Amino acid sequence: MIAIEDIVAEALKEEPVAQSINSILSVMDQLMAKAANPATVNEIAAEAIGIGQIRSRAELILSFLEVRKPQGLRLIK
Numbered sequence: 658m659i660a661i662e663d664i665v666a667e668a669l670k671e672e673p674v675a676q677s678i679n680s681i682l683s684v685m686d687q688l689m690a691k692a693a694n695p696a697t698v699n700e701i702a703a704e705a706i707g708i709g710q711i712r713s714r715a716e717l718i719l720s721f722l723e724v725r726k727p728q729g730l731r732l733i734k
Contacts, residue, residue, distance in 0.1 A: 691697040
């Protein structure tokens, strides 16, 4: 099994994060257009599992970011 740190290091070495995000957003825009088009919506529907994986991975990335947020101060009485 490859350590997550190795995966991240490899990904960052290949392409800047902002460029990766822009590439992903561009592809997502194309997929949204196909999903909105009655002539191509079946192509997207056939890939529902893959689209679910995209969603899960995006949520995982967001959870990594959420952990990094500073916790608020708590008032102890």
